[in-house]
Amino acid sequence: MNRTSFSVRFWKIKSYKGNRVTTHYVRWVVDGREWKEPFRTLAHADSFRAQLMTAARQGEAFDVTTGRPVSWKREENVLTWFSFTLAYVDAKWPYAAPNHRRGIAEALTDATEALLAKDDSTFGADTRRTALRWAYSNRVRDNTDPPADLAPVIRWLEANTVPMAAFEEPGKGALLTRGMLDRISRTKDGRTAAANTANRKRMCLNNAMEYAVEIGVLSANPLKAVNWTKPRTLTTVDPKVVINIHQARRFLAAVEQHSERGKRMKAFFGCMYFAALRPEEVVDLRTDHLISLPENDWGEMRLTNAEPRAGSRWTNSGNVRERRELKHRAAGETRHVPIHPELGAMLREHLDQFGTGPEGRIFIGPRGGLMTDRAYLKVFHEARARAFTEAEATSPLLDVPYALRHAAVSTWLNAGVPAPQVAEWAGHSVNVLLRVYAKCIHGQQHDAMRRIWEATKPGTTTS
Structure with a gap:
């Protein structure tokens, strides 16, 4: 059982200016142990520090193993879409070819953009996509913490994507699924995506949902409950x-x-x-x-x-x-x-x-x-x-x-x-x-028609 403590002290935000990026660290102490979190902007650091201080002023206990208010951990126990996708990528990575890994990441990145619990201006779309790309690639291969400039984005995504349970809510689940399918059918700038691209991403998402059923996160694959017209794809080589x-x-x-x-x-x-x-x-x-x-x-x-x-x-x-x-x-x-x-x-x-x-x-x-x-x-x-x-x-x-x-x-x-x-x-x-x-295949039609004519012309006898 995790220990809690009401002994919490806060220090001033410390800023470190590197060659390219300035990092702002929020620092606090819980039961004698120091904690710190990096942020790219001072405003984000101030906001995070204020949330911690509000919880302490309201008399909330802090978990000494995480350094955060106990209520935050209760919220984290809800499995979000983003947390699920991290587990899915971990399971697929060792057995997928590099190009397939990239395809999985592209599909999950698009889907995640459609499954945000809220879409405020905290982080822009390009910043979120950069963080997702890191989470679905470098994190798995290098097993490292996110760079200082991406850490707050990752933390925001963990808390701001829909819970997986929402896919099983009547009505809401279908809307979420349709929104996800609509997103993978479009490019970043809103144009209709190539049919091959949309179908490939749909296959990746279907596999992810099957994995959710397999591990008991969902009782059924929500994609199978939605009628989605598969885009027609060109599968033949153009002779031109x-x-x-x-x-x-x-x-x-x-x-x-x-x-x-x-x-x-x-x-x-x-x-x-x-x-x-x-x-x-x-x-x-x-x-x-x-x-x-x-x-x-x-x-x-x-x-x-x-x-x-x-x-x-x-x-x-x-x-x-x-x-x-x-x-x-x-x-x-x-x-x-x-x-x-x-x-x-x-x-x-x-x-x-x-x-x-x-x-x-x-x-x-x-x-x-x-x-x-x-x-x-x-x-x-x-x-x-x-x-x-x-x-x-x-x-x-x-x-x-x-x-x-x-x-x-x-x-x-x-x-x-x-x-x-x-x-x-x-x-x-x-x-x-x-x-x-x-x-x-050219030039064989006439030969084929000649053979048919020879076999069927009037007066032809069969043995």
Whole structure:
């Protein structure tokens, strides 16, 4: 049982001026033990100190284990939405990929903005979002206290989001849920969010509510009681972004002619076009992945890992990229991909000219570091503008590097390679492959109609 005390003394607020931030500390003593709380502004510090002093003047006991009035602790026993989300992130973090962690944080941040118990002017929206971003990322990875400028915001959020029990109140629960769904369907500035974004965030929130049911916080998932029209999403690749082999060769030549850095990236982009590699798979490509690289013939590579870019706050290491298993594959599973003779020549030339980096990396920066997004995107867009005609450059054609992979898969399908083989090389399931690339398969309709006509034309006999 916690001990309480009426022996409380208050000291003056102490301000510490750092290089960038001034921190104001509220200091007080409960039963001989000193306590202090940091605040970014003097006004917030004064307000917090006044609340403590009011409780002491009213004869309220203070908890010696927390330093706060006993009544504050009783209020804290109510599980709020924000406190629940912290527990949910703690449970998901060890098992989620870095990009999935970021997606969870984005969904919870939006939802929390719709679930504030009160929305006064104490902290602005941008400040609250910064605090939430810290709470859903750095707090989990580093297990540290919040920075001095975010501590009061975190404390405010803990006390000013709706209690989880409100989701089960008749009428109110549905309104809260609808408000949450409305928020994730809009961007920060109020515009309609992309359908894929809204659906992804809804999936995250649904998982969070299922977790609330699992641990006994809620008796049922409130999202299932609300009729919400799922936004329709575009799941197929737009043929207008897919380049042909002539355009691909023009682009790769422009990359090589761009600069010394561009010469390092010709084979980099070549792997996306000729082997349908994802950018994060090319970044991780190493010499031991090249099983065979003969001259004037097909070679083979065996992919083992990828290094997707997530951002330093979402990885375990604190690096921008983190090496993981291949997308849609279990840890240790590999994928074999053929090396087109033209790509084989690019790779051999690249290795002869630039060698390899640490751990046998094939693609590295001029200074030996990782090939960064900023570096290859700059070359990509400038080479695209140089390689394409004015009409091509102003069209959606090859609008992003990932469109090189789309072009590779489309080329394979249009060349008549069976879908199961294409799916295996590209790292897709057959169902996903045919759904995503349905609009990119050209030139097979006439052959299909000819076969049907041959089978059904008048006078045809069946055996």
